[in-house]
Amino acid sequence: MRVRVDGDKCQGHNRCYSLAPELFDVDDYGNAHELNDGVVPPGLEEKARLAAANCPEYAVIIEEDA
Amino acid sequence: MTGNHPPVTDWSVDFDHADPTYAADPYPIWEEIRGRGCPVAHSDRYGGVWFPATHELVSEIAYDTERFTSRSVLVTEGRPLAPAPQGIAPPISSDPPFHHGARRLLLPAFSPKAIEKLEPFTRAYCHELLDAVAGREVIDGAVDYSQHIPVRVIAKMLGFPLEDADTFRKFVHDVLESVDLPIERRLENFLELDAYLTAQVEDHLAHPRDDLTSFLLDAEMDGAPLQPEHVGGTIVLLLLAGIDTTWSAIGSSLWHLAGHAADRQRLVAEPELLPLAIEEFLRAYAPVTMARLVVDDMDFHGCPMKKDEWVLLPFPSANRDPAAFDRADEVILDREENRHAAFGLGIHRCAGSNLARMEMRVALEVWLERFPEFSLADPAGVQWSGGQVRGPRVLPIHVG
Numbered sequence: 242m243r244v245r246v247d248g249d250k251c252q253g254h255n256r257c258y259s260l261a262p263e264l265f266d267v268d269d270y271g272n273a274h275e276l277n278d279g280v281v282p283p284g285l286e287e288k289a290r291l292a293a294a295n296c297p298e299y300a301v302i303i304e305e306d307a
Numbered sequence: 308m309t310g311n312h313p314p315v316t317d318w319s320v321d322f323d324h325a326d327p328t329y330a331a332d333p334y335p336i337w338e339e340i341r342g343r344g345c346p347v348a349h350s351d352r353y354g355g356v357w358f359p360a361t362h363e364l365v366s367e368i369a370y371d372t373e374r375f376t377s378r379s380v381l382v383t384e385g386r387p388l389a390p391a392p393q394g395i396a397p398p399i400s401s402d403p404p405f406h407h408g409a410r411r412l413l414l415p416a417f418s419p420k421a422i423e424k425l426e427p428f429t430r431a432y433c434h435e436l437l438d439a440v441a442g443r444e445v446i447d448g449a450v451d452y453s454q455h456i457p458v459r460v461i462a463k464m465l466g467f468p469l470e471d472a473d474t475f476r477k478f479v480h481d482v483l484e485s486v487d488l489p490i491e492r493r494l495e496n497f498l499e500l501d502a503y504l505t506a507q508v509e510d511h512l513a514h515p516r517d518d519l520t521s522f523l524l525d526a527e528m529d530g531a532p533l534q535p536e537h538v539g540g541t542i543v544l545l546l547l548a549g550i551d552t553t554w555s556a557i558g559s560s561l562w563h564l565a566g567h568a569a570d571r572q573r574l575v576a577e578p579e580l581l582p583l584a585i586e587e588f589l590r591a592y593a594p595v596t597m598a599r600l601v602v603d604d605m606d607f608h609g610c611p612m613k614k615d616e617w618v619l620l621p622f623p624s625a626n627r628d629p630a631a632f633d634r635a636d637e638v639i640l641d642r643e644e645n646r647h648a649a650f651g652l653g654i655h656r657c658a659g660s661n662l663a664r665m666e667m668r669v670a671l672e673v674w675l676e677r678f679p680e681f682s683l684a685d686p687a688g689v690q691w692s693g694g695q696v697r698g699p700r701v702l703p704i705h706v707g
């Protein structure tokens with residue numbers, strides 16, 4: 242599984258970073274980006290889904306492995 | 308709750324967010340409007356106001372900065388004099404393209420990492436407030452506790468005298484909660500606020516220091532120093548935007564926990580739930596309704612909107628919309644999917660949201676640590692503020 246932040250949609254609500262700091266970081270302007278090229282380590286899939294389900298701007302995108 | 312308008316009898320065609328009935332219990336009113344064929348109420352009050360009640364319409368308007376201007380976000384009898392795109396209190400009153408730079412300037416001071424540093428100060432102050440009422444059986448969760456916390460923290464950030472807290476709170480009340488006063492009275496209130504701020508700014512110009520006021524006085528946008536009206540407007544915004552709102556959010560959370568013993572016991576037993584619970588309180592009791600002005604005459608989903616009419620942006624009603632949230636009217640502390648809009652949507656997302664969340668978390672942690680058992684001392688005596696910021700203003704809680 243991979244996660245990605247759509248930079249055009251992200252408005253810096255910081256939900257993703259507070260729910261899953263292992264997967265996201267935020268810059269000084271509050272905008273989020275994925276860590277580790279977005280690769281979700283095994284065991285953190287639930288956290289990735291939680292981050293996506295709580296982003297008010299629908300900016301967290303999950304790509305499930307085929 | 309000033310009640311300077313006649314009471315509302317039909318919410319669909321004579322909507323008034325300053326009506327005492329609305330302040331006391333807005334939920335059935337939202338439900339009624341959302342349930343109509345057209346979920347947009349209207350009123351001729353304030354020179355024309357629209358009230359879209361669904362999540363879908365609220366987000367559409369929040370994202371549409373072309374047809375809806377932020378030139379003023381507070382519905383009043385008059386219309387703002389300050390022109391777009393800057394407006395009276397940047398960045399909240401600004402439209403693109405000016406908005407972007409004015410907002411960007413502020414963000415680093417409110418980033419999660421910057422806010423973390425204020426946590427020990429906030430925590431110590433929360434304890435100090437409860438020490439001051441130690442031994443009492445009944446504490447007012449709004450008057451004795453919630454209302455003081457954001458005032459103290461923003462005064463520290465701006466570098467204003469901490470003992471001026473009561474003065475700030477009066478300004479907030481005058482500007483945000485007395486929206487149905489005649490325009491002359493509102494103007495007088497503004498002048499008083501202006502005089503206070505001018506004195507603070509002059510003091511910072513004479514004695515620059517490491518705080519947000521000196522930062523703004525020194526800041527540049529597009530290579531030029533900020534205009535004095537810009538600095539003044541932003542300071543007013545920071546003073547006003549963070550106080551009533553956060554006070555309301557902390558108060559509503561305490562009100563919920565005081566009235567719902569099972570939720571309170573669960574949070575005491577599982578303190579790690581608090582961050583999720585705070586998001587749920589923000590959803591269910593979102594304090595802030597914003598507003599826009601219609602840029603030009605247009606048809607909006609069948610509503611004949613006229614230039615310079617107000618459009619309220621009721622994030623609190625959007626957050627209770629069953630089309631957007633499962634079991635929207637229930638408070639579920641560990642709600643998994645919660646894309647609530649309490650801090651707005653789109654480019655004006657609350658710049659202070661990281662600060663507000665920190666203050667809510669610390670305030671609730673300290674309260675729950677000091678008083679794991681508490682309940683409403685007088686449920687019928689709780690009073691809620693009206694206007695665009697809703698929260699408990701009188702909240703007697705039994706802690707003994």
Ligand code: HEM
Pocket residue numbers: 369377380398399400410413457461544545546548549550552553556593594595597598622648649650651652654655656657658659660662663664
């Ligand atoms: C729980 C507490 C709070 C709530 C619910 C809240 C809510 C909001 C909302 C809904 C907006 C969007 C305005 C719009 O769309 O027109 C906003 C904007 C803003 N808020 Fe907050 N707020 C809170 C606390 C704070 C605090 C503590 C501060 C900082 C001192 C703050 C500063 C701002 C600023 C500067 C903006 C304007 C952002 C922009 O226009 O780009 N707020 N707030």
Ligand code: SF4
Pocket residue numbers: 246247250251252253254255256257258271272273295296297298299300301
């Ligand atoms: S939750 Fe969404 S909007 Fe907020 S920082 Fe993360 S990606 Fe951006």
